Amino acid sequence: MSKITKIDIITRPSKVEDLKEAFNEIGITGMTFSHVLGCGQQKGKTEYYRGNKYSIDLLPKSKIEVVVCEVPVEKVVETAKKVLRTGEIGDGKIFIYPVENVIKVRTGEEGVEAL
Template identity: 60%
Template structure:
């Protein structure tokens, strides 16, 4: 089992969710997060006074799946999320030792 974690722009989430659904991904965990990277934030103006926004709103998508689907998930995500601009996000891939469904006690792939 593998966990794929995608951190990207909030406005791209619906496009990604639809594309992942098209390749058979039905389960994911979504978290609204704030991040700071190469994008470095932006300057906004409130009543003519500039102020810095250093942490940018992002969305984090977590998917636990079989190893067989990881390449497809990564390729699909890159295709949908890439704008070629700073701030497109990151994809992390982790090995998962075990998963347990609390309700039934199923473990491993059966718990997914």
């Protein structure tokens, strides 16, 4: 069985379309996208509403999940870094996990065939 890897990318919502296009160019057509909230080095921000100060601890982020076996993980990571890097805090994080198995519910196919 081929090695299957899951890659989770947390980034700015404004970068999702660029990342989607770049992934399409390297052969990745399937992905899962979620709106998420999070904080890291940015530690949120303080705003004013009707004269009252309030802090926003969790900032809106986007999470893109892809599972690959034929496209090399290094190519996916390099593409994501190239598209997402601005050099400022908040560019995001990339997490890489091994996948034990994949099962397509509709057909019962397993492994690479299920992708």
